[in-house]
Amino acid sequence: MAAIPGTERRPALLRTATPRSAVSRLLGRDWRIAWLFLLPLLLVLVGLVTYPFIAGIWLSLQRKVVGEPAAWVGLQNYRELLVGEQYAGTFWNSVRVSLTYTATAIAVKLLLGMAMALMLNERFRGQTLMRAVLFLPWAMPTIIVALTWRWIYDGSVAGLINFVRVEYFGQEELVQFLADPKLALWSVVTVAIWQGTPFFTMMFLAAMQAIPGEQYEAAALDGANVFRRFADITLPSLAPAITITALLSTIWTANSINFVFALTRGGPVNATMTFPMLAYEVGIAGARQLGLAAAVSVLFFPVFIVAIYILTKRMLSTEGRA
C-alpha cells in the first residue's frame, strides 16, 4: 500500500472536510495530484507539439540548409515564397493545387458519404456485412491504398483501367493517369475520395441513429414524402455532424502527403504539388532549405486556425455526452 505512488497525497484529501487552505482555494482542492497525473500529458503537449511549432516559426525566419549553420534572415523566406523570382510561381501554384484538391475531395466525400449513410441506415438483410464491406477502405493503410491505385492507374496495358479499356471497350490509346498534367490531380483526388468516404459515412450514420423515430412518423402522417423528410428532418439534425466531419476531414486531407507522395511526388510539372509536398521537396528532398520549407508550412497555418477554433468549441461542448 505504501509502495503505491500517490498514497502520500491522502492527507490532502482528508483536508477537504476542514476549512481549505489559501493555496487550495486558489489552485483547487486536488491541485497537487491533478498536475502530477497531468505531467506526462503536458510533457507531450509542450515537448512534442508546442516546442516544434515555435521552432518551426523560428526556423522560417532563418536561412538554414541541412548540415550548415543557420543565419537569421528575417522575413526573407516569406518574401521569396510570395513574390520571389525562383519560388513564388511554385508557391502560388501549390496554393491553387491544395485548394482544388481539398475542396473537390471534401465535396465529393460529403455527397457520397451522405448517400452511403442514408442507404446503410435502412433496414435490409445483410446490413451488418454491407457496413463492414463499405468501411474497408478506411481501415487500410494509406500508403498501401496509394500503391494499389498506382498499379490500377499504370500507364501500360498491365494497369487495371487501361487493360479494361483496351480489352473490353476497344480503346487503342493508353491513358497516362498519373503522367498527364491534365489528369494527374483528378486521379489523386479520386484515391483520396475512395479512402476518405467511409469516415463521412460513419459519422453521418452515427448521427442518423440519434434522430428520434417519432419525428419521421409525424412527418409521414402529415404526408411528407421521402425528399421532404430528408430536407426537413434528416438534414437539419445532421448539421452539426456535417460541420464537424467536413472540418476534420479538411484539416487531414489538406495536410496529408501520402497519396501525392506515393502516386506522383507532386508531378507532372507540379500539377499535384500540394503544400505539404512542396514543403517536403524544398526542405527534405531537393535543396534541403529547411528555413524556406518551414515558411511554406507557416504560411498555410492561418487557414487551419479557423477550422481548429470551430472544432475545439464544438468538441468541448459535446464533452459530457461522450
Add this chain to the structure above:
Amino acid sequence: MATTMARPAAVRQPAARRTLGARLRRTGVRNAVLFVGLGIFTVWTLFPILWIVSTSLKPDRDLYRKVSLLPSRITNAHYVEVLRETPFPTYFRNSFLVASATTVIAMVVAVLAAYAMTRLSFRGRGFVARATIVTYLIPPALLFIPLFQVAQQMPFTGQAAGLVVIYLIFAVPFSTWLAISYFNTIPSDLEDAAMVDGASRLRSLFTIFVPLALPALAVIALFTFTHAWNEFLFALLLIGRDSQKTVPIGLHEFVNGDVFAWGPLMAGSLIASLPPVLIYVLAQKWVVSGLGGGAIKG
C-alpha cells in the same frame, strides 16, 4: 420459444418506421434504389481490394505479358518471395513493436490525464482540455520540418524506437480526449464509496475506473495501434536503415526500385493490411455507435 418469436417483431416495428424510406417499403421502389445504389458502392469499394488479391495470386505471366483480370492459375510464389527474400518480416516486426509501444505509453498517459480532468478539482482544467483538443487538431504537416530538424540531434533517430516518441504526438491527445469522454459517463457515486473506504486516488483509478472503462479503453487502444501501424511520413523522414524500417516505408521502396515487382508488393500489402482491417472488423460495432464527437482518425 414464444419470447424469441415475439422479440424481433417488437423490435422491428418501431425501427422500421424510423427509417427514411419506410413508406416506400412496400412499393418496391425503395428496394430497387437500395439494390442499385449499394451495388454500385460495393463495386467501387471492392475492385481495388480484389485487384490486390488477384495480383498477389497471379503468376508473373498474367501480370505483364498476357494480362488477365483473374489468375490463370493461383500461385503462392509472391507470398513466398516477400516473406523469404525480402526484409518484409523485419518491417512487420518493427511495425508491430512500434505500434504496440506507442499504444501502451499513450494509454497510460491518457488514463492518468483523463482521470485528473474528470474527477479531480483543480484550476486550469479547462485550459488543459482545450490544449489537448487543439494539439489533436494541429496537423503534423505543419510540424514535420521542425521535427525533422530537432530529431536529427536526438539519440534515437534512425531507430524504430525513435518513431514511438513521434507517434505520441497524435496518440496521446487522441486517446486522452476519448478517455475523458468515457470517464465522464461513469457515475461518480461509485468512486465516492471507494473514497470513504480510504482507497487512494491511484487505487480508485486502477480498481474502479480502468475496469469499468475497459471496453472503451480497448477500442481507443485499437485506434491508436492502427494509426501508428499506418503512419508513413515520419517513418520516411527519420528511418534510413533497412533493419529499422516499418511496413509502410518498406513496401513503398519495393516500387521505387528499378523493377516494379507488383506481385510481391501486393502480397506484402495484403499481409500488412490484415492487422488494421481485422482490428476494425472486431471493433466495428463501437466505431459507429460509440465514437461520436469526431475524434476518430488522423
